[in-house]
Amino acid sequence: MKRVLSLFFIAALGVLLLYVVASMPPMGDPQTPTATHVIPRYLERAEEETHTENVITGVILNYRGYDTMGEVTVIFCALAAVLAVLGRERRGRIRGFVDRSPVPSSTIVRTMVRFMVPFIILFSVYTILHGEISPGGGFQGGAIIGGSMIIFTTVFGLYESSRRIPQKVRAPLEGSAVIVFFLVGALGLVGGGNFLTYAWPHAARGLQPALVTWLTVLVEVGIGLGGAMVLISILFAMIREEEEIALTA
Amino acid sequence: MPDKSTFSVIPLIVILLPWISLLAILAFPKKAERLRLWLCALGSLASFGLLFSLLPGILDGKTYTIKLASVVESLEMRLTVDTLGFYFALILAFLWMLATIYSISYIDHKHNRFFAFMAMCESFILGCAFSANMFTYFIFYEMMTFGSYPLIIHEETTIARRAGYKYLVYAVAAGTVLFFAIVAHYFWGNGELGFGSYGVLSLEFASRAALTTIFFTYLAGFGVKAAIMPLHGWVPDAHPAAPSPASALLSGVILKAGAFGIIRVCFNVFGTDLLRELGVYVVMAVLACITIVVASVFALTQDNLKRRLAYSSIGQVSYIILGLAMLAHDGALGGVMHLTHHALMKGCLFLCAGVILVKTGKKNISEMAGVGYQLPITMICFSVCALAMMGTPPSVGFITKWLLGSGALQASLPVYIIILLVSALLNAAYFLPIIYIAFFRWEGDEVEGHGETHRPKLVFGKEADHKLVVPIVILALLVVVVGIWSNVTGFPYSLVSRVVNVIFP
Amino acid sequence: MGAWRHFPIFMITLPLLGAVLMPFLGYLRERWVPYAALLPLAASTLLGFLLVGRIPAGDHLSYHLGGWEPPFGIEIRVDHVGLFLMLVVCAITLLALVYSRRYIEKEVSPGRRTAYYVLYLLMSGAMLGFTATGDIFNLFVFMEILALSSYALVAITGNRNAVRAAFKYVLMGAPSSIMVLLAVGFLYSVTGTLNMADLASRIAESGYTEVLVVSYILFVIGFGVKAALFPLHMWLPDAHSIAPSPISALLSGLLVEVCAFALVRITFSVFTRSATDLVGGTADAVGVAAAAAVLYGGIMAITQKDLKVMIAYSTVSHIGYIFLGITAFTAEGLTGAMYHMLDHGLAKACLFLCAGNFIYLKGYRRIEELRGAWRQMPWTCFAFALASISVIGIPPTAGFISKWYLILGNIRAGKWLYTIVLLSGSILAAVYCLRIIYYMFFQAGKEEAWEDASRDVPPGMLVPVWALSLGTLFFGVFSYLLIPSLLKASAYLL
């Protein structure tokens, strides 16, 4: 009965949504409200106004930087939520269940991972730093760093992994995205603008574009580091052995 | 009303003075019990004294006003002492003062709670009397309602709890209805909640149906406190359950807060012309008549003294309603004056019942044979008040009946006189047996009609603590004195006639 | 134009910044975290109070982030109503945080305490941002922070019931978030803008009626779940009663209200009056649901045996009040709804914290166990009584004022049935509140239950409780501080 009911509701919702989508303005049409209102300005003037070649980065970090600040807070919040449920590990190195994985990883895998991880991280650095000229940026780069560390942890165990990135490194860096955003935002205030204005008042006029670009890159780096640390911390919290915190009945 | 209105903090001080008791309770340790209790009485006394000092100004036609707070411009908490409010405040402060003194020796446990809530209730109900508009009235009225709950359940017996529960149910429902009435009044009165000399509502702004609704919700809301049948259910339970001083106040003052609200609604909110036009006064009159007769019949069947008195109160308060519903000069005069008259009589009767209960432990009338010899002063006072209740001259009860009768003639509805006569007869029927039993029967009478009965010795002077007897005697004296010299300045007539003469020129 | 223009953004970002700094502090000195967490909230509260009186009446403060004018950048838009709610949020979060320290020491295991404060700050900051924003996508972003942090806070004690309640909450909350996101997307697709003020003008001339209606319905359902409007309230009684008491206070006293407020913004600032006619049917449905909520919540509260569950059901009922005020579509009704948010926030937070006091000191959760509580915990009981009086709506508390305006608004709208529902709601409230007061003060109870030598809870837990309960009294007596400007602001919104 419950099944039928829920199926019915989902079907109804699906029909409703399809109906709405059908009555929405057609996609790709240059005359739709979306294409005529805000977008043109972004497309035409983003580069000169935000000094980033990638319009998307310009929109995300500059025009709608406040939203992005909210997004990185959401990511941080996810970590806090995981820690609230699972608890944070104690200081120092920790052991997790991957240390005694039922399938011992072979030498080939170990060597490959040891060999690959630096390159993956290098690629992620590229993704982060090039966020302002090509697709990519802090979120993607952070995820890639996180992914690489996940692979590393899966193969070498939590003990090894937590030796390389101990809690004292992760704890301050987890919120780096928000912190950097806040600093850049406050900087805009010092420059006489509003919060999140990318500017620096004392710089010479000619330096302004370069500064904006560098600030954008700084924010990207913050997001990348923060995202990576959040992912790693979540992973550590999930795979570490239960210590003092257990689900009580 | 607004012409000779002067700013004054006195109303506020009068309201705050009872809180001395709370300070006393907080400030003095348990050891200084006597001192504390007397301080409580002092607060009440000071309040009454200060209030009395306003008398010359009031007779001069002045009103004193102070604004406490406001929500928006037309919705404010304001205290104004006008003649009607002063009149009500005077009697309630007086009765309260006596009841507080009485309680000092009557209440034997949890003094703190009892005196604190006594003081709070006095403060709130003084606030009711001084309210300058319905908004303020409602606020104080509700606080008074909930503040009096601990007084009712003070004994904490099962009966008291049940009575308190019933009281709360009625009070909450009534408060809700009243709340609606006031919001509707605010809405259709164009945001005017104040009291005008001739009423503030008019058919200009609101439809007939709307005004009728407002009137009946008001009547229902206040009617629960004023114990108009069929809304009287809590009264016969609450009165016997409460300690006697509290029942005296319940009957003498708190029931009157409802009646006073109806007076305000009739005189100052609707105005007599509008009432006549809407025709709602007929319903009010019919309800009042029914209540008067039926309550008296019920009273006949009660054996518990306080319960009988409670039913008597239900009937008597409806005199006030009936007087208002006559829409005639003398009727209104009698009705409003009955507010005080009944407070004096019923206050005294309940306090007497309290003394009987304390000294002999007897609750039921049938057990009271010979009480008159054990407690002569108390029972004499009781008899005086009981006779006054029946309307025997010279007493306040007689004045009420006379004025109401005259009002009935003015309204050219002599049927009311019949109701009054029936009521007087019924009153006699349920009061006289008490007196008879108290004085003319002895213990053992019931066992066999004659034979050996030991007539108790008449003892004067040692029957009870002075703090119990003095208030009773004062009230009983006043019942007679006010009945004879009714037009002395400061007595009800001098104040009420000023109000009524304005409305019925 | 002084520095005060920047205050709102700092009110929002300071708690968020504080939150992200907490893990490191927690790593260094875990003991300092409860105190350090107070700083950003205190700063926000201070900034909020400094803003009072700066915004001209009937106008709003518009703050363009990054200096980009609205349709292109994001706007923070604080009008009187918004500022009012932000102050309420600041004050209550601050008080509940003061309360938290001792309570959390007892209820939450050490490894999770830092996370508690982090989430707490995130939640407070998100509520502020949520209230202040003038951009619907931004609204969604903050709603996500709010939702995520509240899910986790419900589960923070880690016992099975808490996790189950949180899971139920997630099951209802996550789809509701998606609905809001879809609604935002739909609106964007037919208007090409995300700014509320811009949307309001573009919706009026937009031809896509079906999309607008569906998007409004999705908004109503989405926020309706978060605000626990009647048929969508199933998560609330569990989540609110099982969460640690300060969190219950926030969830019940603030979260549901800011979500209701979001719907106010969506209805009045985005869809505006003309378009509301278009979606009038939905508004009527909300009215019916709200009326049902008032009665259902009240009746369920009466039947409860657990104190916190009872208070939670009372919240269901009171959310109905707020929605009835909104659906009256009159200035008085809206004022009543807004004032009820204040009153309900203070009173409900106070009730939950009082319930927390009983749990903290005695571990008592059931209502019967409170018989005679007065003897040992007089302060808590008095605060509880005062707050319940406000919940019932007895003068002179704030509850009375808000109910006055709610009923006035509904009378003005000619909605008689809802007027009666509101009145009966307060009767129900009287029944469930007075019962507890009666147990506490007038029943003897077992001697051994309350003869513990330790007296009432420590002052750190009493002060917030009393501040809240006195707040209900204060805003009842001094309602003139707020009501006139709220009336003006409501008229402006309409």
Add this chain to the structure above:
Amino acid sequence: METALNLTFIVLLVATALMAVWARDLLAAVIIFSVYSLIMALMWQRLQAPDLALTEAAVGAGVTTVLFVVTVFKTRRREEEE
């Protein structure tokens, strides 16, 4: 050609979604879900959103999958029978 490719993607997307829901083996479901993410990433690329495609690939196909796998290993592999 364009349409055919789009259609293929959409059919695959729906198919993987349904399979992920129906799979009794939770590990299998996770893997299928990662396939779903990959197809989604390709879709984003086709819709000219390379940033999203990158994110989807890294987060959806990479990180989420691993976290799900960890969860599956820490709890139960089979869905509970009703």
